[in-house]
Amino acid sequence: MASANLPESLVEDILSRLPVKSLKRFTCVNKSWSTLFQNPGFIAKHHRHFSQKNPTLLVSHRELITKNTVLSSHPVSNDNGSLDLNLETPFFNDDMQELNILGACINGVICLYDRPFLISNQHPNDDLYRIALWNPAIREFKVLPTRHVHCPSHVDYTYEGFGFGYDHKSNDFKVVRIVSFWDDSIVGPDRPPLVEVYTLSTDSWRQIDTVLDASILSDPCKSEIYLNGAYHWLAYRSEQPWPHGDTELIISFDMSNEVFQIIKMPELEDVSGMILKNFSVLNDCLALIFYSAEETVTAKNFDIWMMYEYGVKESWIKQFVVGPLVGIERPLGFAKNGELLLVGNNGLVVLYNFGSGETKKLEVGGLPDSFHALQTIAYVESLVSITSRIVFQN
Secondary structure (H helix, E strand, O other): HHHHHHHHHHHHHOOOOHHHHHHHHHHOOOOHHHHOOOOOOHHHHHHHHEEEEEEEEEEEEEEEEOOOEEEEEEEOOOOOOOOOOOOOOOOOOOOOEEEEEEEOOOOOOOEEEEEEOEOOOOOOOOOOOOOOOOEOOOOEEEEEEOOOOOOOOOOEEEEEEEEEEEEEEEOOOEEEEEEEEEEEOOOOOOOOOEEEEOOOOOEEEEEOOOOOOOEEOEEEOOOOEEEOEEEEEEEEOOOOOOOOOEEEEEEEEOOOOEEEEEEEEOOOOOOOOOOOEEEEEOOOOEEEEEEEOOOOEEEEEEEEEEEEEOOOOHHHEEEEEEEEEEOOOEEEEEEOOOOOEEEOOOOEEEEEEOOOEEEEOOOOOOOOOOOOOEEEEEOOOOOOOOOOOOOOOO
């Protein structure tokens, strides 16, 4: 073969720079290469190389009536539309509610889930949610087992939230599940929430003993993010009988140590009327985007706060004020290149450049007008195998 006269290290370096699609074709050419592509060290080297490039922007679009979800991928540095439309997701059941992306793409793996917001105590909840780990590049997915949670008879609803992350100590993917018990008679949580953790290596859930003195706001579109090995939710704590005296805060769950941490919100000034929030990450810092909830407002302003020292309330700074922008429905977050991602009133993704102050639309050819952008994440492909549980070598 042509590679016979080349040093093995050089061949490996060349292969690590090729996209996954090419490497998958090469598995039939050279048996030793096929073995190499399953080596955790090579998988990590390959992913590091592609992580240094501009990541692809993965956008989920939802049909307004049927709730069907379509995923499209876009190179951030290219204005010529999508790379791939209607990516085949591992599951979608018409009987389910809505397909969501949990947090972020981690080492090339995405966590998808589909479940109702509240589960009534009058109905069993064994199969009301479905979660899958998915690597689109190698077309692998794994549907996680479900677990029934006993709901006491006096509890009216269970309110569930999930988080997806990676344990760098054990080189394992994890999903955390938080179940709150809701009692309508007291209009609030009935007891401390139940917390369970799924690990890919064991393919099982286990309950953990931990203290969580707050209630999370489960909404992957605007109130959940993943950063530095921890999953974060916007949350609240009732200082007095609910709903009086609620204190807004941020809850994080460390995937390695499996402990919660409370992070305080910034002190807002000159806030009038109802303010909506979008939780995101900007330049590896926690970020909050505040904007008006008034539907009659045609031109919206967006106040962007950043926490420059993780966990330190005093490090929150109002970094940017964007607007007024016309024709914008809501923010989505930030691209890896720092641009602000927004949803226009027509459902298209709009990119705002802080340097020039200009906006541009992310056109998606072939998608009906009834589909509106719902979520965006930065996507970097990888060879990580979910079914074989071949992950990184740190």
